[in-house]
Amino acid sequence: MKQYKLALIALFMANALTTIGCKEEGTGWTPDMISDDPIVETPDDKVDISNIHTFKAPLYWSVYELCWQMAQNGIPEYQMDMNEAEWDKAIDWMATNLKPYGYDMLCTDGFIPMLCEKNEHGYMDKYGSMYLKDIVAKCKAKGLKLGVYDNPLWLHGKDETPIQNTDNITLGQLRYDATTDVVNYPNEEDKFFTYAVATHKGAKEYIDGFFKHYKELGIEYIRMDFLSWYEDGFDRGMNEYWGNGIVGRGYGKECYDKALEYICTSATRYGIFTSLVMPHLNNKAELEKKYGNMVRIVADTGDGGWKHFSEDKRGNVFDGWPNCMNMFDGFIHWSQITGRNKVIPDGDFIRLNTFNTDAEKESVISLQLMAGGPITVADQHNTIGDNLKFYQNEEMLALNTDRFVGKPLLRNVRDEKSQIWYGQMSNGDYVVGFFNRDNEPKKRSLQFSEIGIEGARKVRDLWKHQDEGETDKLEVEVGAHECKIVRLSK
Incomplete structure (x- = not known):
């Protein structure tokens, strides 16, 4: 049942994308740093991507639960929205209840149409009925910032849209070319997304323009989804819906490597945090831990609750996305790649209102912080109930401030010793x-x-x-x- 819901979500999100008309430590960012001055573009040979893991895990709020509820209620993707009044409520609620505890950002997600109505280069500038610049301004007024769900490998604009800093290369020239491109499944079509092939001329400039566009808006957090689909065109979780799990052409490791390198270089140039979502994490996350600031290590939150935290397919680690179906197994298994000054593990969104007991709520918050992951609040102002106190435990949040990263006593998802975690604070505790x-x-x-x-x-x-x-x-x-x-x- 859950996988069916995930398939529907993919449909909702993708249809929204394909109906687009071109029509803290951490970064050190504070809201007053949004400037009207031109952005200085550092040359590639001056951009150092050898040490990108200087961020702490983010503390923020996501629209995910609202979107999930709309999907479950059968609202068509083109009708999904978070209007101005709802943004005002969410921002005010965040500023009052979570900002004092270190949560400093709100973030968009999929589902709601991602539009480019006024941007001449084909980049997203509108989320549902709201222009991103207006949401940024609302957040800034409350001392908060905005993160965005988007992927620089998705083509939002018309084929004839010119790419900046190229000799008249257009978006259409970034599309798959059957005469030259070698892919995993040449007889398949990409499901839902139109991709930029990273090995094509102009792809580097298009990706760089993507990050410059968001930097100019004052956005410094990008959540990039469906990476496994791009890499090899396969999603284990979609086996039962498409018969074999094939979700697209699959552009191969070389192309995926090049795409992540371009993403990392441009994100570093503009000081933007990159969250890599739905990656296969092949070869012990060889590419993702090199090029990304944070990586998803578990399947989608969906209905949330104890099932997503601990029980779904418990004790199993699979090859390819999704490697683990519950947070606990994901954090245990992928503790092999984490640590101070290493890639951040992302356990996906937390919906405390879907847990049954206070003990369960303490557990989900605790494991995220013990593992060095983010706390991503998805509860809304009208669903949170009396659960705010679990997000506000300053003694636990001190781990996040310290950039603490713990490990299980034994990295084996089926051994009880993996349920004992430990680590050291910077002061020696x-x-x-x-x-x-x-x-x-x-x-x-x-x-x-x-x-x-x-x-x-x-x-x-x-x-x-x-x-x-x-x-x-x-x-x-x-x-x-x-x-x-x-x-x-x-």
């Missing part, structure tokens, strides 16, 4: 998380020497906000779906 994914209480124990700590440490529970004395080991009983997160200091 350790943080340890004991989780319980099961439906009955479990005992968890840890000798501090197992994680390199000598002697006793002061123990503080970060959810109870209580000091618990000094010890050199912990033996705790963790209830069903619960967690216990402690900070150990000298």
Whole structure:
């Protein structure tokens, strides 16, 4: 059932795209930095992409849940929208309730039509009924910024649209050419999307123009989706709908590598954070961890809840997207590529209103922060209920500020030791998380020497906000779906 919903979402999103007429640390960005001055374009040979992992994981809000609800209610994609009044409510709610805790951004998502009505170069400038510049201004007025869901490999404009800084190359010349392009499935059509082939002349300039366009709008976060479809034209999750999981031509590793290199270079040039979504992560994320700031490590949130957090296809890691169907398995498996100054793992959106207990809500927030991931709030002002307090735990959010990245005691999705996480803060303190994914209480124990700590440490529970004395080991009983997160200091 969930995969059917995901297929429908892809249809909604893609149809919106194909009906387009051309018609914190972190970046160090603050809203008052949006300037009318011309952007200085650093030459390629001066852009250093060897050390791009200087960002902390973002804390932000996404329109995802609103869009998901519209899709579930059968609203046609061309009628989906988030109007000005709803943007005002979301921005005000964010500014009042989450900005004081470090959340500094709102972000668009798919579903709602992504339009280019006034941009002469074919880039998106309108999201549903709202121009992006107007949403940016509304966010800026409240001390917030806007992130955008878009992909520089999607062609939004008409074929005759000229590409900047080229000798009259047009968007049409970036399309697939059967006479020259070698693809995985030459007899297939790309489902829903019209792609820019990165090996074509003009692709580099088109991608660079994409990031310059968003920088000029004051946008410094881009969420790029459906990357697996571009790389090899295959999506394991779509097997049952198209018979074999083939979703397009598949432009191959060389083309995908070139596309990500261009994306990384231009994003670095303009100081834009890149979030890579739906990647295969082949060869231990060889390309994604080199070129992206953040990568998705789990299937779509969808209906959310404990199923998406821990239970969906639990204990399985698959080849290709989606590698893991639940957050917990994803964070365990992909902890092999994370760490300070490394790529950020993205566990997708959090919908606290879909969880059943306070313990479950503490667990989903805790694992994201223990793994070094973002907190992406998808609950809305009218669905959040009394759950704000889980997003506002300053002792837990201190991990994000510190750019903390933890690891499981054992990187095996089927071993209970993978439910014990640990890591070290920049000041030398350790943080340890004991989780319980099961439906009955479990005992968890840890000798501090197992994680390199000598002697006793002061123990503080970060959810109870209580000091618990000094010890050199912990033996705790963790209830069903619960967690216990402690900070150990000298």
